[in-house]
């Protein structure tokens with residue numbers, strides 16, 4: 463059974479009105495593990511078997527559909543699922559190819575993982591100066607929609623060859639002069655003698671939702687998003703503790719990265735020093751710690767935050 467058939471039979475299934483929110487995530491691939499981790503960090507515990515299409519949360523009214531990332535938009539537009547975790551590259555490609563069908567899918571939250579870019583790359587011998595260099599050339603890609611849109615915006619006419627995978631071998635086999643593919647570490651390009659020339663899209667994993675959600679599901683959705691946003695904030699935040707001479711307090715507060723109002727407490731036996739505790743909503747770099755030290759801070763501790771709810 464292919465996924466299209468699954469979609470039809472599942473949407474006809476009365477269990478869709480069972481008061482449980484349905485989320486579609488990638489079954490295997492670059493986003494799948496981190497998508498599951500995010501749900502688990504949000505306190506949602508999934509039953510272990512992940513080789514099936516459906517995975518139920520037993521402590522939250524959520525069912526998780528494990529599908530091909532390419533199929534996630536269709537799971538939402540057919541209302542089999544109401545939310546999904548998908549790469550922006552995949553979503554935007556679908557929206558570029560089928561604008562009417564997928565226009566109503568809304569990106570509600572960037573998730574900060576699965577970062578990559580969609581780039582044009584050429585063989586090392588290719589004399590590339592700007593996108594105009596590609597006029598009249600052949601470009602292989604799995605992202606015809608996004609590439610065609612980009613070329614049209616630049617008024618460049620080129621031939622696009624659609625390939626499902628192994629796009630990086632197209633120039634070597636003379637199927638194309640250039641490629642347009644996802645780049646993450648850049649290793650694939652290097653090992654195929656290709657040079658990245660132009661990023662046409664920056665992408666990361668994103669939470670999407672349909673614009674049709676029954677009220678009971680909407681309430682679950684808001685609870686889920688509140689937890690997910692709390693997880694994302696905690697991931698990006700640090701708890702910082704340090705000791706400060708009283709007269710350096712204002713200068714130290716000014717150096718603390720992204721922290722609104724630190725807690726200042728007396729230090730036993732010291733009337734010239736205080737302890738400062740703060741939540742910083744940014745990464746704390748070594749250089750920041752050195753700045754704090756130079757401003758008079760001592761015993762500086764930076765700790766990860768596990769959970770945070772406002």
Ligand code: PRP
Nearest residue numbers: 627628643644645646647648649650651
């Ligand atoms: C993507 C892309 C490149 C590779 C880039 O393929 O098509 O092949 O990742 O990553 P890198 O810059 O870290 O080397 P993916 O692994 O998603 O598989 P696919 O091409 O088979 O879909």
Ligand code: ZN
Nearest residue numbers: 627628629650
């Ligand atoms: Zn690839």
